[in-house]
Amino acid sequence: MVVLSDEATFPGCLVLAQVLGVLQAEQREGNYVNRNDRLVTIPLRVKTQEPLIPTKLLDEALISDITRFFISYNEVEGKKFRSLGFGSRRRNLDLVEEARKRARKEGE
Numbered sequence: 001m002v003v004l005s006d007e008a009t010f011p012g013c014l015v016l017a018q019v020l021g022v023l024q025a026e027q028r029e030g031n032y033v034n035r036n037d038r039l040v041t042i043p044l045r046v047k048t049q050e051p052l053i054p055t056k057l058l059d060e061a062l063i064s065d066i067t068r069f070f071i072s073y074n075e076v077e078g079k080k081f082r083s084l085g086f087g088s089r090r091r092n093l094d095l096v097e098e099a100r101k102r103a104r105k106e107g108e
Contacts, residue, residue, distance in 0.1 A: 017041035
């Protein structure tokens with residue numbers, strides 16, 4: 001998950017957030033290919049559930065910056081990152097529901 005925020009966070013930090021969209025992607029390490037979509041969100045105030053920063057649409061420049069970040073980050077780790085495109089908030093919610101169903105099935 002990517003949280004667009006002016007405030008610093010840390011891995012494992014719980015953040016109430018609003019989904020803006022999803023960077024659909026594949027990550028490759030050697031011959032192993034893993035679907036590794038990235039949810040793009042903005043933080044919300046806990047009491048009012050209002051955005052902490054102004055809600056803005058993700059324009060092409062910001063989507064490009066996020067994609068380049070993940071490509072560079074994965075290169076340093078010896079992996080390849082390939083964007084499959086950017087999906088809407090609706091697509092993001094569909095992907096989350098699909099993951100929930102898979103998790104329930106695997107837990108049976």
